[in-house]
Amino acid sequence: MPALCPGVALCPGVALRPGWPARAPVTYSRGVRAEEPEGVAGDLAIEWGSDAMAELLSRLDLRYLALVPGSSYRGLHDSLVNYNGNRDPRLLVCLHEEHAVAIAHGYAKVTGRPMAVAVHSNVGLMHASMAIYNAWCDRVPMLIIGATGPVDAARRRPWIDWIHTAADQGALIRHYVKWDDQPASVEAALDSLAQAYSVTRAAPSAPAYVCLDVTLQEQPLPEPPPIPDVTRDRSPRSHGPDAEAVRATLEFLARARRPLFLFGRASRDERDWDRRVALAERYGALVLSDLKNGAVFPTSHPLHPNPPGIFLPAASAELVGAADLILSLDWTDLAGTISAAAGHGHPAAARIVSCTTDSALHNGWSKDAFGREPVDLSVPADPDPLVRALLAAAEPAKPAEWPALDRAPALPATDYGGGISLHDLAGALRGALTGAPACLVRLPLGWHGADLEAGHPLDFLGMDGGAGIGSGPGMAVGAALALEGSGRLPVAVLGDGDFLMGATALWTAAHYRLPLLIVVANNSSYHNDVVHAERMAGQRQRPARNAWIGQAISDPDPDLPAFARSLGFHAADQVRDRSALPAALGEAVTAARSGHCVLVDVRV
Numbered sequence: 001m002p003a004l005c006p007g008v009a010l011c012p013g014v015a016l017r018p019g020w021p022a023r024a025p026v027t028y029s030r031g032v033r034a035e036e037p038e039g040v041a042g043d044l045a046i047e048w049g050s051d052a053m054a055e056l057l058s059r060l061d062l063r064y065l066a067l068v069p070g071s072s073y074r075g076l077h078d079s080l081v082n083y084n085g086n087r088d089p090r091l092l093v094c095l096h097e098e099h100a101v102a103i104a105h106g107y108a109k110v111t112g113r114p115m116a117v118a119v120h121s122n123v124g125l126m127h128a129s130m131a132i133y134n135a136w137c138d139r140v141p142m143l144i145i146g147a148t149g150p151v152d153a154a155r156r157r158p159w160i161d162w163i164h165t166a167a168d169q170g171a172l173i174r175h176y177v178k179w180d181d182q183p184a185s186v187e188a189a190l191d192s193l194a195q196a197y198s199v200t201r202a203a204p205s206a207p208a209y210v211c212l213d214v215t216l217q218e219q220p221l222p223e224p225p226p227i228p229d230v231t232r233d234r235s236p237r238s239h240g241p242d243a244e245a246v247r248a249t250l251e252f253l254a255r256a257r258r259p260l261f262l263f264g265r266a267s268r269d270e271r272d273w274d275r276r277v278a279l280a281e282r283y284g285a286l287v288l289s290d291l292k293n294g295a296v297f298p299t300s301h302p303l304h305p306n307p308p309g310i311f312l313p314a315a316s317a318e319l320v321g322a323a324d325l326i327l328s329l330d331w332t333d334l335a336g337t338i339s340a341a342a343g344h345g346h347p348a349a350a351r352i353v354s355c356t357t358d359s360a361l362h363n364g365w366s367k368d369a370f371g372r373e374p375v376d377l378s379v380p381a382d383p384d385p386l387v388r389a390l391l392a393a394a395e396p397a398k399p400a401e402w403p404a405l406d407r408a409p410a411l412p413a414t415d416y417g418g419g420i421s422l423h424d425l426a427g428a429l430r431g432a433l434t435g436a437p438a439c440l441v442r443l444p445l446g447w448h449g450a451d452l453e454a455g456h457p458l459d460f461l462g463m464d465g466g467a468g469i470g471s472g473p474g475m476a477v478g479a480a481l482a483l484e485g486s487g488r489l490p491v492a493v494l495g496d497g498d499f500l501m502g503a504t505a506l507w508t509a510a511h512y513r514l515p516l517l518i519v520v521a522n523n524s525s526y527h528n529d530v531v532h533a534e535r536m537a538g539q540r541q542r543p544a545r546n547a548w549i550g551q552a553i554s555d556p557d558p559d560l561p562a563f564a565r566s567l568g569f570h571a572a573d574q575v576r577d578r579s580a581l582p583a584a585l586g587e588a589v590t591a592a593r594s595g596h597c598v599l600v601d602v603r604v
């Protein structure tokens with residue numbers, strides 16, 4: 001039995017100190033294989049700093065905490081397991097801090113809600129940093145808990161505590177988190193965790209970070225500290241437009257003859273989806289969407305004539321040039337879109353209304369704020385509340401004067417002998433997924449927007465925000481965690497480079513029995529950069545045939561199925577022939593729908 005703190009009850013079943021608030025009842029979250037701690041029963045008293053922190057975390061609506069362990073938060077680990085009973089948040093073991101954060105990112109993309117992540121002092125946070133940047137650029141919530149060796153040098157163990165202590169650990173990531181703190185007492189740590197949770201959820205969302213000094217976690221508590229009332233939370237989840245902004249936007253809409261709606265970051269809520277469609281239909285507005293963000297509008301709708309792209313497709317540039325009103329709803333890089341349209345020979349002459357609260361996150365370190373937007377009316381609100389308010393105004397339907405448009409033609413079939421193009425892969429995957437809902441968690445860079453069919457907000461989740469390769473596998477696992485038990489199969493199509501950089505994230509899905517289908521579009525190469533190298537050589541009239549050097553991932557070819565099997569996935573041999581693809585994907589989908597983790601390696 002561990003040493004007793006004076007005056008504090010320790011054993012299960014021992015009465016709590018008078019006046020101590022009873023713990024909120026907690027239940028295991030559904031699904032996900034349980035890792036039940038043994039010998040943990042009933043209401044333990046709070047005896048240590050980290051018990052109080054675990055108690056606070058259990059009162060937030062956090063179902064999971066993804067972690068790579070580290071001695072800097074061994075106190076918190078003990079409390080999460082032996083005090084909290086490994087429930088809400090439940091620990092998810094990861095094989096890299098970058099995956100832990102990517103899992104929280106994928107989870108937030110589906111649910112809109114934060115998960116917790118715990119990363120070790122200095123080195124763990126360094127590993128996590130690219131994934132935090134991705135989550136930042138993608139504006140998703142998550143509560144990142146870090147730690148430091150003793151800030152009080154007199155308490156440091158020789159060597160390790162010195163190299164794992166930083167004067168200002170948050171400085172590593174401060175430029176791409178919304179808020180961070182390194183509290184100096186247990187009481188302050190409780191407030192800080194509650195504050196970080198509140199800040200990360202408030203719109204616009206982005207990760208928040210709290211660094212817990214190991215000394216605070218391991219501090220015995222003679223008195224249990226008061227736990228902040230986390231139900232009293234003033235942070236706004238979203239921002240509605242004010243009446244004047246709604247009135248002004250309605251006026252712009254009433255005058256418009258060719259309105260164009262740019263739907264960017266938006267909610268995964270089906271009702272918001274329906275409202276976006278209703279608003280576009282009311283004004284006959286044409287709609288653009290973007291592969292960087294999740295599905296926002298039915299891609300087959302007549303008002304959505306062009307496939308989405310990562311960069312502005314030429315046909316969409318034409319619409320930007322022809323519109324007389326552009327309503328931008330948290331569109332990623334409006335300034336870049338306007339200048340790309342001009343580059344295509346279609347300068348925008350439209351009045352522009354921009355609805356976003358993103359400037360609240362702009363800090364100048366990275367340029368994810370993009371360029372200055374040429375805007376006639378700025379609506380500092382979240383896009384879906386504006387759509388709701390505009391619809392609620394119940395203006396009569398007003399047909400637009402867009403000329404009749406041809407839908408973009410279907411992509412031409414390709415013929416590489418028996419070989420497989422991404423277009424072939426898209427067609428075969430669509431066929432294999434027909435009949436039951438699926439969620440395309442990720443698509444590789446070369447995927448053509450015409451190969452995306454979205455009819456529901458969870459049909460596609462978009463990209464990773466920061467374009468940090470290696471994010472795909474972890475985000476796929478996070479989406480699988482969020483979709484577990486929903487009847488919607490998570491499917492990630494990943495480049496081999498993206499896959500190999502983050503592949504050990506798969507083990508976490510296998511370990512917790514999260515059904516997931518990973519398809520690797522394997523071209524044995526960092527092909528995107530081969531294209532860049534060819535372009536450079538072409539411009540400089542040098543041999544483009546050398547573009548593969550420094551970029552090919554072959555000789556030896558990594559054996560992805562064997563790798564995946566070693567991580568607990570089912571994986572048959574690589575599919576190389578187009579004729580074998582439908583059956584291979586069909587079998588994989590059946591296996592994944594029956595609860596397995598499956599990988600299909602496709603030579604493209």
Ligand SMILES: Cc1ncc(C[n+]2csc(CCOP(=O)(O)OP(=O)(O)O)c2C)c(N)n1
Binds near residue numbers: 469470495525528
């Ligand atoms: C962390 C990181 N390193 C490097 C890059 C540059 N980069 C962009 S795309 C790409 C190639 C990705 O390869 P793969 O996933 O196989 O896709 P492919 O281009 O072959 O379709 C690289 C290396 C990046 N975006 N992120």
Ligand SMILES: [Mg+2]
Binds near residue numbers: 495496521523526527
């Ligand atoms: Mg590749």
